[in-house]
Amino acid sequence: MTVCIAASTTLNGVPAVVLCVDMMGSTDYTSSDTVHKFYPLGFDFFALLAGTFSDAGEFARIIRSRFAVEKPADFPGLLRQVRTAVRDLKHGMAETHIEIALGISYDEFRKKGKVTLPEDLYRSLAWEIRSQSPNVEVLVAGFLPAPGKSGHPVPTIIKASFGKVWHSENFAVAGSGTGIAEAALFHRNQNSLDSFETTVYQVYEAKCLSEKAPGVGRRVIMFVLRPGQRPLVLTEGGTKFLDKQVKRFSPRKLNLPPFPDGMFTAI
Helix, strand or coil, rough: CEEEEEEEEEEEEEEECCCEEEEEECCCCCEEECCEEEEECCCCEEEEEEEEEHHHHHHHHHHHHHHHHHCCHHHHHHHHHHHHHHHHHHHHHHHHHHHHHHCHHHHHHHHHHHCCHHHHHHHHHHHHHHCCCCEEEEEEEECCCCHHHHCCCEEEEEECCEEEEEEEECCCCCCCCHHHHHHHHHHHCCCCCCCHHHHHHHHHHHHHHHHHCCCCCCEEEEEEEECCCCEECCHHHHHHHHHHHHHHHHCCCCCCCCCCCCCCCCC
């Protein structure tokens, strides 16, 4: 229950990625705007977390552990690492499910369960595992080396959503506010060729509009990633400035004149 947005752009002629996320965290009984959903992965990569926060955090930790073993060197390798992390997360879910249900490991269930367990119990548990889908959405954003090791690093955004993983060319959105925020960014024709100022505003505007969705909080954290440098963070003064621009440029209450006669006719 959140909104996470990542959009590629340039800052002073250097590739950059703008990241924006709310701070709403909630349970079945309460909520607060105090949750940090920004997770460093290493090597100029960061993750924004949505969905069940404990699972999303575990997923991000799995990705970070894989990055520690193998530094992302190219796009196919990065995509493979994130997809492998999804596999590891699903394996962990299956392990937990079988341990709770039977008190044995998932590997033992796979190797011996079909022979040692009643057929209906084995089939039921196998179906439950197959039907499990991680309640997780994570945006992975950062920079890959330029092809041929020349030129600027390449900004890259990967979206992992409920077990599926794909590359997002210009921007990506995750969380319960996705529908509204995506529509806002598509309406603005957001793309990586937009100026830094335009991208920052359009990402911030999309976040503000997505507050209409359930579970999206008002407090916001916005970062700007730059290759080989510490992230920039939006200040309180910057937030106030962007709030003023949203009041100027975002959709506002209509004040239409009366419709003219003959605008509709009976059929």
